Amino acid sequence: MTQVAPDKVTLDDIRVAHKMLDGVARTTPLESCRALTERIGGPVYLKCENLQRTGSFKIRGAYVRIAGLDASERARGVVAASAGNHAQGVALAARLLGVQSTVFMPVGAPLPKIAATRGYGAEVLLEGTTVEHCLTAAKAYAEATGAVFIHPFDHPDVVAGQGTVGLEILDQCPEVRTILVGTGGGGLLAGVAVAVKALRPDVKVIGVQAAAAAAYPPSLAAGRPVVLPAVSTMADGIAVGRPGDVPFALIDELVDGVRTVGEESLSQALLLCMERAKLVVEPAGAASVAALLEAGGSQSYVPIEPPVVAVLSGGNVDPLLMLRVLRHGLAAAGRYLSLRVRIPDRPGALATLLAELADTDANVGNVTHVRTDASLQLGEVEVELQLETKGVEHCREVVARMKSAGYPVAEA
Incomplete structure (x- = not known):
């Protein structure tokens, strides 16, 4: 057979x-x-x-894998490597099954994920800067201690x-x-x-x-x-x-x-x-x-x-x-628009520009003045604008309105 x-x-x-x-x-x-x-x-x-x-979904596979260990394997504990989801799945599954768990995570792993993994009961050890570094460390730990390595997907x-x-x-x-x-x-x-x-x-x-x-x-x-x-x-x-x-x-x-x-x-x-x-x-x-x-x-x-x-x-x-x-x-969806606009460097010029923008219904989030660029003419200032818009079509309307008002406009 x-x-x-x-x-x-x-x-x-x-x-x-x-x-x-x-x-x-x-x-x-x-x-x-x-x-x-x-x-x-x-x-x-x-x-x-x-x-x-x-x-x-990681709790599903982690639990089934650890539940399938025999008594001697469970007694040695389990070890895993992960930047987040697998770490938490292994930690919770091990706790539910009464098994000691150790998880290697990268040094730069997000603090909330490290805290959550520890909160589920695992010992967290930070190793290297990538998951590959952690996998190497976890496998070495398994060989040295007898802990069972729980792979995130290859089992x-x-x-x-x-x-x-x-x-x-x-x-x-x-x-x-x-x-x-x-x-x-x-x-x-x-x-x-x-x-x-x-x-x-x-x-x-x-x-x-x-x-x-x-x-x-x-x-x-x-x-x-x-x-x-x-x-x-x-x-x-x-x-x-x-x-x-x-x-x-x-x-x-x-x-x-x-x-x-x-x-x-x-x-x-x-x-x-x-x-x-x-x-x-x-x-x-x-x-x-x-x-x-x-x-x-x-x-x-x-x-x-x-x-x-x-x-x-x-x-x-x-x-x-x-x-x-x-x-x-938001930027990819056209909800942010960054513009560079040149205006005269005199009182009231910025207020006039912002009034023009107000009529387009775009919301100004940030304004930065640039006065030291070698390409600027004498008496000219460049204004960098961060705008909140309603989408791609609205972005086009804003740019068209600025150009029709006589402003030299470039998208940043």
């Missing part, structure tokens, strides 16, 4: 994980999103894993736990035609694909990666996991430079496609979730929404057919990052 590969994850595995998580992980809500529905011309629903315990138990999201989606939205899943190492995408394709092979399952951290497209093209030379994205939760071996094999077999999205779309997606859906989502958690904002932009992608379920994978966003991302999102 042919033996099942040890890294193969099946629907039965996910069903077992689902029972194991009863009373541990929440069945997160599925919320309709009118703004996205209008955009793509069909129903769009948001699977709110940002409202999960610890603020992301069948972790994939099975994450796959319970797929079971919930099919139960909550049986009419679904496309599921979008933000993807880093691939544990969530692989698990959802196993569950969905086993029960509803007609449903498209599509991964979404940040374009600047997209290891899956070249890996799928090569037929094996490929290491990216560098990753750089605001979506730190999916900034993974190499797919996991276990999820890659499943994704290669089952997933319909992997899309990439830009930083502008990620920031606009976070803003949309906050403004229109009233949901706090981290950039990685908003990747699926970013794909909907870019839908139709490339004919090479698998079409997104509604009804669509977009998985919001997490909501653990650092307040300082949120502030920067929201500003970026």
Whole structure:
């Protein structure tokens, strides 16, 4: 009889994980999103894993993995490496199961995530400046102490736990035609694909990666996991430079496609979730929404057919990052406008300019005078303006109004 590969994850595995998580992980809500529905011309629903315990889906896989340890393994404790979500998932899962946990986090990890991980009961050790440094330290710690290393995505138990999201989606939205899943190492995408394709092979399952951290497209093209030379994205939760071996094999077999999205779309997606859906989502958690904002932009992608379920994978966003991302999102959406305007350097000139701007209904946020630029004429001053506007069309109207009033205008 042919033996099942040890890294193969099946629907039965996910069903077992689902029972194991009863009373541990929440069945997160599925919320309709009118703004996205209008955009793509069909129903769009948001699977709110940002409202999960610890603020992301990671508790699912972490709990299933640790619960599968035998008594001797549990006695040695567990160790993990993470910048945030996996750290909190492991910490809470270990506490619930009575297991000692140690988590390595980068020195620059957001303080709220470090505090939350400690609050769930883990010993937090800061190591290096990247998650890769932490992974190296965690594996060395495991070898030295005997603690069990809990990988964030590259283990069948972790994939099975994450796959319970797929079971919930099919139960909550049986009419679904496309599921979008933000993807880093691939544990969530692989698990959802196993569950969905086993029960509803007609449903498209599509991964979404940040374009600047997209290891899956070249890996799928090569037929094996490929290491990216560098990753750089605001979506730190999916900034993974190499797919996991276990999820890659499943994704290669089952997933319909992997899309990439830009930083502008990620920031606009976070803003949309906050403004229109009233949901706090981290950039990685908003990747699926970013794909909907870019839908139709490339004919090479698998079409997104509604009804669509977009998985919001997490909501653990650092307040300082949120502030920067929201500003970026507002600027990308045309809600901020930076202008440089030259005016005579005499009393009343600035007041006249501001009165002209007031008539455009733009709100002036900041004004800076520049008098020492060599390109300025004698008796001339350049004013840098930061304006709050109503969108791209309003920005055009403001610039046109300034030019028609005779002001030399340049966008900063």
